[in-house]
Amino acid sequence: MSTPADTVHLTTAQALVRFLAAQHTERDGERHRLFAGVWGIFGHGNVAGLGQALLQAATTGEADLPYHLARNEQAMVHAAVGYARARDRLSAFACTASTGPGSTNMVTGAALATTNRIPVLLLPSDMFATRAPDPVLQQLEDARAGDATVNDTLRPVSKYWDRITRPEQLVPAALAAARVLTDPAETGAVTLCLPQDVQAEAHDWPVEFFRERVWHVGRPLPEPDALARAAEVVRGARRPLLVAGGGVVYSRATRELRAFAEATGIPVADTHAGKGALPWDHPQAVGGLGSTGARSANTLAREADAVIGVGTRYSDFTTASHTLFAHPGVRFVNVNVARTDAAKLSAVQVVADAREALTALRGALDGWRADPAHEHRSTGLARDWAAEVDRAHRAGGSGGLAAQSAVIGALNDVLDDRDVVVNAAGSMPGDLQKLWRARDPKAYHVEYAYSCMGYEVAAGLGVRMAAPDREVFVLVGDGSYLMMAQEIATMVAEAVKVVVVLVQNHGFASIGALSESVGSQRFGTGYRYRDPATGFLDGDPLPVDLAANAASLGARVIRVQDPADLRKALQEARDADTTTLVHVETDPHAPGPPSSAWWDVPVSEVSELDTTRSARREYERQRREQRHHL
Incomplete structure (x- = not known):
């Protein structure tokens, strides 16, 4: 033809x-x-x-x-x-x-x-x-x-x-x-x-x-009048706070963020997607914000009279279900390429690229700096939180098992600044936001917008393909692993080396704790035999061997029996040239740093259970703090 x-x-x-x-x-x-x-x-x-x-x-x-x-x-x-x-x-x-x-x-x-x-x-x-x-x-x-x-x-x-x-x-x-x-x-x-x-x-x-x-892919510039309105809000603030979101990272605006923070003295908190935008030990860095955030950042958020959000979509975790920003006169400035996100919280909208907006706003604030007392307070809160993180990194569990916070501490010790940790769902994102110390904007890859169980292993494969010069560590619980671990076979087939750290706690640790907090007594959250005496799934743990499963998919497996051997196992896996799974039993009841902010999970309004009625009373107390920022 x-x-x-x-x-x-x-x-x-x-x-x-x-x-x-x-x-x-x-x-x-x-x-x-x-x-x-x-x-x-x-x-x-x-x-x-x-x-x-x-x-x-x-x-x-x-x-x-x-x-x-x-x-x-x-x-x-x-x-x-x-x-x-x-x-x-x-x-x-x-x-x-x-x-x-x-x-x-x-x-x-x-x-x-x-x-x-x-x-x-x-x-x-x-x-x-x-x-x-x-x-x-x-x-x-x-x-x-x-x-x-x-x-x-x-x-x-x-x-x-x-x-x-x-x-x-x-x-x-x-x-x-x-x-x-x-x-x-x-x-x-x-x-x-x-x-x-x-x-x-x-x-x-x-x-x-x-x-x-x-x-x-352009870099939209801030509109001059919008920039002037934003600068006016910041200049009038006594206790400002900047929230760095994923847009800072995607814009590659980390250098401009650092320059802005150093020029103005404004403390910088981060979201999951923004973690590492400012190194954790920078003088202006105050930690993760929100329901799973650091006490340092959340304290400053409650006191803030001006909040500058850069590249964040302000999810309910970031705002603690609209209870976190408690100052009666708090005002918001939102920098975002998407007007949908820039308009949230009745903010002064700066619809622009994060890098360009931070540079322009720093220029508009030339000669202005935050109150030295506010700087001193934020630095002290960050220092106190760092000491609390140190303690959590060394925490032990019961029965000779590791605490999840100690697993995170061991990982933080073994990984270098450019290595990547990947996670998505369960209790680990919360613990990671509190405890992970990132200096590189690509070293922390936690999917928490959709918080999708099963994301971790597959995403780790994609991250390593995108960044073959970085070691990639997938941190995953047994619940997420059981949902979607097949791509270990793809890693093996493609010769893409990833380290999978499998935290075995025999169930859904996060939802178990949440269930307990809302009066539902961890019902249906453990991987257990059905107990004929109770009729519930609360018998002995199931004899599931996920390490053997990983080996069957082609991974090299290291079983950690003694928590004292964890760092050695992680280093061995890092040094290996093939996909390796490190299997570690943990204590699901071992406490991490307590939450310093709320998350709205409705509790049954009527119940025959004392635990539920008690949880409802606490829920009603917390809900009174919610507000629309109008």
Whole structure:
């Protein structure tokens, strides 16, 4: 078949592969590939379309788009998110899955990406556009709508969603997808649904569609009047506090943050995503903020009459469910590339890049400095908190078991400043925010916007692929490990070395403690046999051997029997050249530093249980502190 000279005859899948391989990003003169490759699991929906296209590209060299085989569709999205976050959202992965369950398995990963504002391209296979063999295997038959498919579940968790029912629709859809993925304010999961017949259908594509294209990631400047309003708020403050969020890290504004803090003397607290933006031992650093934050930062937050949020979305953990910022006249200045986040808490809005805004605000405050008494107080609170962290790092558990805080302390001792700790869910994010000492903005990778159990192992794989010059340590509890550990096999297959530190506490330690605090007596939170006497799952621990499971997936395993051997085991794992799992039993009841802020988890208003009634009274007392900042 002949085609015009300015077109090329390809299938839709072949055209998409060529397009993705030709996309780049650029910021500050630094260029990156937008798509580092494709994660995928093939089935009947994509093996003859995208599978064939990726094979052809690799065989002929017509497009450079490496393929990586995952073991779980949700996990491959997590790996893609870990990669993109480690690359400051300037490079990402595409993920392809087959029709039906393979595609819907990606929904959780998509929600995580969008909640965290991390770019990932999802390419779920879809039903036949022609509907010739309707219904096909794994098709959702909706009597109300002939065009509804299971991939519609990805609509609410995607920043952009489209279904390509004709080949020529790919051109505008692919360009729109790249636009959203490279927009710092609008990025997240992007979904292009690909009917399996359309993937294999040929079309004459304009050659210009495949030209090398650079998406410039700009640095929006603060509007002068907004900057003046922000400076006025800060100049009028006696006890200001700056909250550094993930936007500081993604903007690579850590140098500007340090300069701002040193010039103004304003103490700096951080969120999970912002930890390490200012080294933990910097004179202006006061620790993590919020429900799982440091007492030093939370004390200053309660007293603050002005709060400067830079690159934070102010989740309920950061605001302690709107109880933390207690000063009656507190005012907020929010610096963010997304107006949605800049407008929160009735703030003075500075819609701008974090690096540019910090530089401009420092200039606008030239000659002004925080009250020396406020500086002295913040430094003293940080020093007191550091001593408390030292004690927690040395804490012991009962029965000869390690305390989780001591595991964190051992990790902090063994890892160097550039090594990365990865975590997401359970009690460990809270303990890490209190206890982890980060000096590097990429050394702390905790996903706490979606707090997704199962993220850790897969994300560790993505982080190490993004940063092969850094050692990556995945810190994971047995609950999260059981949900999604398959990508250990992928690490082995790809020769990507990651250290997994498996904290075995035989259940959900975090939810167990929360259950107890709301009067539910740790019900249903332990991995136990069912006790015939009580009828509950409160018998002896299950004989689950997760270390053996890791070994079966190809990992090298080190079992720590004595907590005194933990540092040696961690160092051995760090020095190894293969994926290694360190298995350590811990005491789930060993206390860490107590919380210094609240989190709103509603307690039953009526109950026959004394424990629940007592918890409700405490809940009502705490809830009285909530406020809208108007």
